[in-house]
Each structure stands twice: as structure tokens, then as C-alpha cells.
Amino acid sequence: MAKSKIHTIRERNAIVENIIKAMVERKGFLLIGHKNPDEDCIASMVAFAILLTKFDKRVQIFIDGEIPRNVHYLANICMYNAIRIVSSRQRLAPGIDTIIACDTPKPSMLDITPAIQKRLKSKKVIRIEVDHHLGADSSYIGDPGYRFVTEASSSSELVGILALKLKARRDVLGQFVIADPLSRNFVLAVLTGIIGDTNMGKYLKSRREKKYYALFSSIYNDILMKTTVRDSNFTNIEQVYGELQKLSEKEAKCYGYIIQKQQLSSSVGYIVLSRKDMSHLTKEYDRETITNVTKSIVNDLAEISQKVGIIAFPEKNDTTELIQFRMRRSHNFKEFDLRKILEIFSISNGGGHEGAIGFRFPASDMKDPEGYMAKLVERLEQEIG
Secondary structure: OOOOOOOOHHHHHHHHHHHHHHHOOEEEEEOOOOOOOOHHHHHHHHHHHHHOOOOOOOOEEEEEOOHHHHHHHHHHHHHHHOOOEEEOOOOOOOOOOEEEEOOOEEEHHOOHHHHHHHHHHHOOOOOEEEEEOEOOOOOOOOOOOEEEOOOOOOHHHHHHHHHHHHHHOOOHHHHOOOOOOOOOOHHHHHHHHHHHHHHHOOOOOOHHHHHHHHHHHHHHHHHHHHHHHOOOOOOOOHHHHHHHHHHHHHHHHHHHHHOOOEEEEEOEEEOOHHHHHHHHHHOOOOHHHHHHHHHHOOOOOHHHHHOOEEEEEEEEEOEEEEEEEEEEEOOOOOOOOOOHHHHOOOOOOEEEEOOOOEEEEEEHHHOHHHHHHHHHHHHHHHHHH
């Protein structure tokens, strides 16, 4: 059946609602695109993946070829946001229950392996589709009710619209403690796709396409103004495009500073950042960069140890200082429910699920974070056995 645009607001809202419900309820996501992916294909997959990480989901992107050099910063964003990019030379992580096809006109153009094809046919898998290619030579890939396929400047624009809809869902954002789905890296990925498919906006056709292009450019410009020191606004999108690559390089430097402090026991990889460390980091990097990198590092510590990763660091807000702990279980280690730690140590200010938890203490109540980490690691070793 040839793809056609979504004709009514009611139908579009129903599709968006179904996709948001899947993002909330499903656990393992695989994003796929077309063969020889262009900027929009890669950017739409990365943007959607960034959204999913805000829900603490397991996310993989399949790209079998080389990522174009001009958008290689998107691969760096994935690295520092715990998003795994895999090729046919690597084994997919298990537990995939949702596959998202981005920017692909028809099934025959999908960049997939026989193993992914088998999963696409599974009745246990939900197939979501985000695409702007319409017409006689197209055909649907996603399940009915999950096809966000309609007129747009790019598939990345549609992912951006999905995030705008999500931003209005305060119930969902509150449930997962998401401050704002429109983070810098997300808007960066969306803009990359729009820019790539429209040649810096030159090929925009309709008033609606121009509206969303201007909207996301404005949002990104505002974000950059908050995270960089500048005397004036960016005057054109080319300046924005150049600045975004500099910010992704900062994440790499932040990651390098923190990961060098890792320690390993037999089953646990862990890091304790001091006030001096955080003073240095907050002078050099904005809060979003530090948050993204610490999330990525605790995931990497879990995979390095093959059991559990933990990171602890002080964090100040306007009135108090807290000691934050993040703990994650390796994808291949499922014998221990991390929530048990909250019970063992009688931790009230914390939560999560069996594979990832977070908790915090007032800094005034914790004079020795390294000592507490040592007790935590020792007890984990006992429990893991």
C-alpha cells in the first residue's frame, strides 16, 4: 500500500499517542534506516534514540556502513548518551521488543541483516515508522496505528514534532523525571536532519515546513546562548551548525576526565568524584554535558565490570548540596535486582527499576562519600556472590 499523508489532526494525535505509549511501556528498542544512509536518516535515528534514553530504555541503532564524516559528531553524541551503534559485524543486544524504521520509503530499501528481518516478522515486536516519503513507489514498514508517515521537510522534523507533543505530556514527563525532552543534543540532531534534507533550508516548500525549521532553529539558538558565552545571537544557521560540532567535542573531553578515575573490584566498576572534581567540571562544561556523560560512564562501568557500575558525585542547586549516586546493571547480568540495595541500606530518597537506580543524600549527612562507596561495593560483592 502506497504511503499517503495523515489527513486529520485526530488521526495524527492517535498515532503520536500510540508511539508515546510504546516509549513508556516497551523496554528494548532497535532503530533502523535505509541503505547508504544520508544525514536525515542518521539524524532521525539519533534524535529518536536520544528521546528514548530519557525514558531509561535500552537503545541500539543499526548502521552497517560508514557514517558520513560531516555528521560524525552524531556518533559521538550516541557514545556519550549510552546509545549503542552496531553493524553486521557485531551481535545485537537481546531483548528487542520494538523496532523503529526511520526515513525509509519501502521495506526493500531497509539496511538490515537476516537476524533483524526475523525480528521484524515477530508478532512480539511492535514496528514503529517515521518517514516523510510519500507516493506510488513507497510502501509502509510500520504497524497500523504506529505509522507517523506524512508530509514534512524531513523525517527528523517528524521526530521533532513527536518531542513537542511529548513536552505537553506533563504526566509522562513527571513519571520519568524528564525536565525537558528538547535537550541540546536532541534539537541538534533534528536540525541536522532538516538542514541535510533542505540544503540549509533552501528547499523548504510549504509554510508549515518553514515554520518548523524556524522553530527548531530558534530553540537551538536559545540553548546555545545559555550554554556558551556570547555577546550576540547567532545571525544564521551556518553559525549554529559550526557551533554544534564544538559542543560535541566538549563531551568527549568531559568523558575523558571522568573515566580516568574508574576503579574496579571483582564485580563492580565505580567512580567517586570529589568537590574539587565537580568544581573543575562545572567551570568547563554545562550541566547537560555533565549529566549525559555521567549516564554514559555508569553504563560503561557496568559493561566493563560485566556486573554493576556506580558513579557518585556532589551536585549543588540553589539551596542545597547533594551527593548523587547512579547505579546500573550490565545488560548481560540479570541475576540481581538493584532495587534491593535501596532496601538493604534503608535509602528513602531514591528509586528506579531492576536494572538501574539512583539515590541521593544531603551533603551535610555524608562526610565521607568514598567510605560509603566502599561499603556499597563490599555489600554488592556479597550479594552478587
